[in-house]
Amino acid sequence: MDWTGIVPPFGMDPRPYSPETFAGFKCHTVRTCSFFFDNMSSDTKRFLMEPRHDNISVDSFLGLGMENMGITSSKMDEFSLGLDFSFLPDDFGALDSWSKQDGEAGLKPEILDGFLDEVEEVEHIYSSHLPETQVKKEVSELDGEPYGLMNFSSESYSPSGSIGLSDWSKETAVSHAESSVKVKDEPEDDRKPLSTLLGSWVGRGRSRNKNLLNTRCTRLDSFSETKSCLSYDFRPRKEPMDDTLLSDDPITSSESEDDISVTTIKSKIRTDRRKHHRMWTIDEVVKLLDGISHFGLGKWTDIKNLFFHSSSHRTPVDIRDKWRNLLKASCSNKHNGDEEGEEKRRWSAGRTIPKDILHRVRELASLHSKSLCDFHGSSRNSRKKKKKRS
DNA sequence: CTTAGGG
DNA sequence: CCCTAAG
Numbered sequence: 001m002d003w004t005g006i007v008p009p010f011g012m013d014p015r016p017y018s019p020e021t022f023a024g025f026k027c028h029t030v031r032t033c034s035f036f037f038d039n040m041s042s043d044t045k046r047f048l049m050e051p052r053h054d055n056i057s058v059d060s061f062l063g064l065g066m067e068n069m070g071i072t073s074s075k076m077d078e079f080s081l082g083l084d085f086s087f088l089p090d091d092f093g094a095l096d097s098w099s100k101q102d103g104e105a106g107l108k109p110e111i112l113d114g115f116l117d118e119v120e121e122v123e124h125i126y127s128s129h130l131p132e133t134q135v136k137k138e139v140s141e142l143d144g145e146p147y148g149l150m151n152f153s154s155e156s157y158s159p160s161g162s163i164g165l166s167d168w169s170k171e172t173a174v175s176h177a178e179s180s181v182k183v184k185d186e187p188e189d190d191r192k193p194l195s196t197l198l199g200s201w202v203g204r205g206r207s208r209n210k211n212l213l214n215t216r217c218t219r220l221d222s223f224s225e226t227k228s229c230l231s232y233d234f235r236p237r238k239e240p241m242d243d244t245l246l247s248d249d250p251i252t253s254s255e256s257e258d259d260i261s262v263t264t265i266k267s268k269i270r271t272d273r274r275k276h277h278r279m280w281t282i283d284e285v286v287k288l289l290d291g292i293s294h295f296g297l298g299k300w301t302d303i304k305n306l307f308f309h310s311s312s313h314r315t316p317v318d319i320r321d322k323w324r325n326l327l328k329a330s331c332s333n334k335h336n337g338d339e340e341g342e343e344k345r346r347w348s349a350g351r352t353i354p355k356d357i358l359h360r361v362r363e364l365a366s367l368h369s370k371s372l373c374d375f376h377g378s379s380r381n382s383r384k385k386k387k388k389r390s
Numbered sequence: 391c392t393t394a395g396g397g
Numbered sequence: 398c399c400c401t402a403a404g
Contacts, residue, residue, distance in 0.1 A: 275398060301392060316392075321398075324395090 278313055280322055282354065288319055288326075289360045297323075297368045327370070329353050330361040 291303030300316035308314045330353075364370075 277398070298393070317394095318398075320393075 275313070282357070284308075284311070284314070285322070285326065285353070285357055288322055289357070289364060291319070292323065292364050292368075297364075297370065326353065326358070326361045327365055330358040330365065 287307040288303065291299075291307040294306070295302045300320045304314065304316045304319055308319065
């Protein structure tokens with residue numbers, strides 16, 4: 001097989017596994033199996049690798065072949081911590097009955113659905129990289145297998161329509177094939193080491209570009225790392241979402257994933273990693289102030305879309321919080337007589353906000369009838385905060 | 391979903 | 398930065 005253009009997960013060499021068998025079914029050829037395996041989502045891999053037990057360390061699998069990439073196990077810990085396989089049941093009775101070619105007994109629909117989604121994604125990847133004839137050939141090699149993995153045609157279930165891991169994989173594959181990961185209109189793009197990047201991939205996805213992505217994570221807010229959001233979470237944070245990619249997705253959510261199953265399966269393993277703290281730059285603050293003067297107070301989403309569109313971080317809430325802090329600072333800092341240059345220097349040290357900025361803050365605040373210095377901590381006789389919207 | 395407010 | 402309650 002020609003490996004060109006086929007990108008193994010996370011830059012791993014595609015061939016270290018060479019599993020003759022895995023997932024309980026035999027592979028006709030190593031290359032078929034290996035390819036199939038590599039392009040499978042991690043969830044599916046694990047599902048197949050560990051049909052009965054849920055307590056095998058993910059690291060032990062993910063670490064496979066990673067040593068020669070200089071990825072330490074501690075870094076892999078960071079990576080694996082962010083993964084949530086909770087959508088899989090604790091016992092894999094479904095698979096057991098399935099393996100006995102019993103499609104009915106003990107086969108929980110939601111489990112099957114989830115698994116079929118994965119299979120679909122595998123098929124998706126599969127067909128996206130191979131000529132059709134070759135696909136059919138390869139698939140037919142698997143067809144006769146006892147588990148009949150590929151026997152489930154895509155019409156045997158309603159496609160979830162979720163963007164899915166497959167799309168992300170394709171995206172990544174393409175980018176890697178072109179040996180250039182495009183970061184669109186993100187000037188302050190700071191490339192992070194792989195460990196950090198992995199950490200970003202698996203961090204909480206919630207509220208990241210939520211206004212753009214919520215179509216796929218509908219009603220799953222509370223479960224940041226559920227299956228449906230996995231693909232969402234899996235994106236590098238620095239990578240702004242491609243609007244075209246989003247908009248051309250006809251089906252907007254995987255509502256079929258009923259809350260009950262998600263809720264019941266929801267894991268206790270909630271990796272609660274905070275978003276990386278990003279210092280606000282002067283430029284960002286200026287943009288924020290410009291946004292407020294443009295839209296007025298409270299139009300955080302508008303401000304975000306117009307002035308922070310290229311900043312994939314900085315959610316409307318972030319912007320609002322920053323304004324809150326600026327307002328507070330403008331109050332406490334209003335009796336400051338430092339000269340300009342000194343302020344700028346200290347700003348870079350993260351200490352003081354330039355006076356002109358605070359001036360604008362106060363200006364805007366008074367312009368919008370926002371009483372200054374009425375924050376809880378600022379004055380001891382904390383007045384009631386009265387807000388007036390335009 | 392978007393905002394406001396508290397932590 | 399996070400979470401939650403309100404519209």
